[in-house]
Amino acid sequence: MPSEEGANEVNQQDAVPAENKTEMKTSPVKKTKPVKMQLCRVLLLDGTEYEVELDKAKGQQLFDMICDHLNLLEKDYFGITYRDPQDQKYWLDPLKEIRKQIKGGPWVFGFNVKFYPPDPSQLQEDITRYQLCLQIRDDILKGRLPCSFVTHALLGSYIVQSELGDYDPEEHSADYLSEFKFAPNQTKELEEKVMELHKTHKGQTPAEAELHYLENAKKLAMYGVDLHHAKVRQDEKDDSEGVDIMLGVCANGLLIYRDRLRINRFAWPKILKISYKRSNFYIKIRPGEFEQFESTIGFKLPNHRAAKRLWKVCVEHHTFFRLVSPEPPPKSKILRLGSKFRYSGRTQHQTRQISALIDRPAPNFERTLSKRFSSKSMDAAPGYAPYREQNRPDLSKLPPDMSASADAVGAGKLPYADDVPPQGDEEEAAVQETVPPVAEPEVNGTETHAAPEEPAPPEELTNKVDDEIPNVENAVVDELESQALADLIKEAADQNPDMTVTKVVVHKEEGEQQVTTNGTGEDD
Structure with missing residues (x-):
């Protein structure tokens, strides 16, 4: 039996002061930080x-x-x-x-x-094609997608047909196109040509007009080309910074431009590996039919971030357009050097399969872009100027024939861009071709890892570009005969129905080409 003194001690311990009880009830609760949106x-x-x-x-x-x-x-x-x-x-x-x-x-x-479809007609929905039309139209207005006068007029006529419908002389006054914007340097002559062509599209629905628009736009030389500034050295022993060029990434591969002329292109099946280290960007080329060695070509980018950005764009475009499915992430937990970047979206192959399953009524949407562009330019909107002033060259003054004439440039030596790619911490991606399959050993599609040790490439790297790059008169003439001449002759015939073209003369003076057509009319 506990003593009275012990019982008092127990009672004293059990007894809690009133003020202590209050403190226990009002003990501070940990506050959560407000969510900052x-x-x-x-x-x-x-x-x-x-x-x-x-x-x-x-x-x-x-x-x-x-x-x-x-x-x-x-x-x-x-x-x-x-x-x-x-x-x-x-x-x-x-x-x-x-x-x-x-x-x-x-x-x-x-x-x-981000990825311009090579065949827009395979898009399933009109609203998708409409968004693509908006992007192409912005590319044209900002000079990123150069066109000839005839192409500007034709594309503009489809825009008008899509937004206004059939031409109605009672509803459409003489200046009904003044609120539309078709070209960077629009003229009254262009508007008159657009009006003339608009009259010929009678009966076309907006969706049909946009499809015709895309079918013509996809044929332009700079359609879907993502350009990046770079430099390339003419010779391995050259100590200069190099020649300014533009590297273009598109659905078909890598394009090289100099002085507004495409001087070379490397299709994805031709490229074995793409890599970068610091501010240098490299591509390893598959040997040709009569070549023994693989060749590595290097380019100098403005900085490391620019080189990595170009490398990522190449990885994404190759994966999207050439592979059946993206490369899965590695399962190994071993320490891995190099970039972990991978294209995470669907490929074009997967997108087309999923799009074929779309089953819904065509969504309704309003086509009013032209009026907004003319009455309210978003260039002046706060915070939006960078998006309208893309970091790409203004090619609006580029003759339409010159940007597509690279294929005629003869084979030669590629300007050597840099020393042999440094080994060790270089980021690279081997190129796997699965769409369509090619008879080559399979390697990892978009895997990024440290570059393996490899022998230095031969001193003289093979190339498909002429040593004297500016001498491209033959290429320009060939393209003029195939494209520009056809447009000019058709234009002359439209303006002079009674004229018959009998002679075409190409003048070349100080690198400029001028085409003159001679003809005879019925009254001559």
């Missing part, structure tokens, strides 16, 4: 803007919200762009958080076509 502003292809507030969202969430807003199902051809403080354009990575990709500044984005 970030406003995202996205410039859409029709000139309008889409705003949404997000927190710790990844790029895919924003992309899906935009596509839902546009009612777009065939969304794999599109992407989201943003600009860094140096005004360089990047594609938003769908697998990474947005805040980790945007380094300060407002969250301002653009919704653009």
Whole structure:
């Protein structure tokens, strides 16, 4: 039996002061930080803007919200762009958080076509083709997609037919095209030609007119070409910085431009590996029919970020257009050197399969871009100028025949860009061809890893470009005869119905070409 003194001690221990009980009830609870939402502003292809507030969202969430807003199902051809403080354009990575990709500044984005379909007629829905038309039209207006006068007029006539319908002399006055914008340097003569062609499209629905628009636009030499500034050395021993060129990435491979002329192209099946180290970008070329060694070609980019950006674009384009499915991520947990970047979306092959399953009524949408472009230019909108002033050269003054005349340039030695690619921490991607399959050993499609040790390439690397690159008169003449002459002769015949072309003369003076047509009329 416990003593009275012990019982008092127990009672004292059990007794809790009133003030202590109050303190226990009001003990502070750990407060959670308020969620900080970030406003995202996205410039859409029709000139309008889409705003949404997000927190710790990844790029895919924003992309899906935009596509839902546009009612777009065939969304794999599109992407989201943003600009860094140096005004360089990047594609938003769908697998990474947005805040980790945007380094300060407002969250301002653009919704653009990322992969231009080689055959737009295979797109399933009219709304997808409409968005592609908007992108191409912006490319033309900003000088990124040069056209001839005839092409400007033809494409413009399809735009008018799509937005206004059939020509009606009672409804459409003489200046009904003044609010439309068809070309960077639009003239009254062009508007008159557009009006003339618009009259011939009677009966075409908006969807049919847009399909005709795309069928003509896809034939342009710069259609779907993503350009990047670079330099290349004329000779291995040359200590100069090199010659300015442009590297273009498209559905078919890698293109090389100099002085607004395409001087070479490397199709994806011809490329074995693409890699970069620091500010250097390299491609390894498969040996030709009469060649013994593989050749490695190097290019100097403005900086490391530019080289990596070009490398990523190449990996994405090759995967999307050439592979059946993206390369799966490696399962090995062993420490892996090099970039972990992989294209994470669907390939064109997968996109077409999924699009074929779309079963819904055609969505309704309004076509009003032309009026907005003429009455309210988004170039002056705060925060949007970088998206309208793309970091690509203004090719609006480029003759349409010159940009497509590279194939006629003879075989020769490639200008040597740099020393042998350094080994060790170089980022690379081997190129696997599976669509269509080729009779070559299979290697990893888009795997990025440290470059293996390999012997140095031969001192003189083989190439398909002439040593004297500027001497391309023959190439220009060939292209003039095949394309520009046909347009000019047709134009002359339309303006002079009674004239018969009897002679075509090509004048060449100081690198410029002038075409003169001589003809006779019935009254001569």
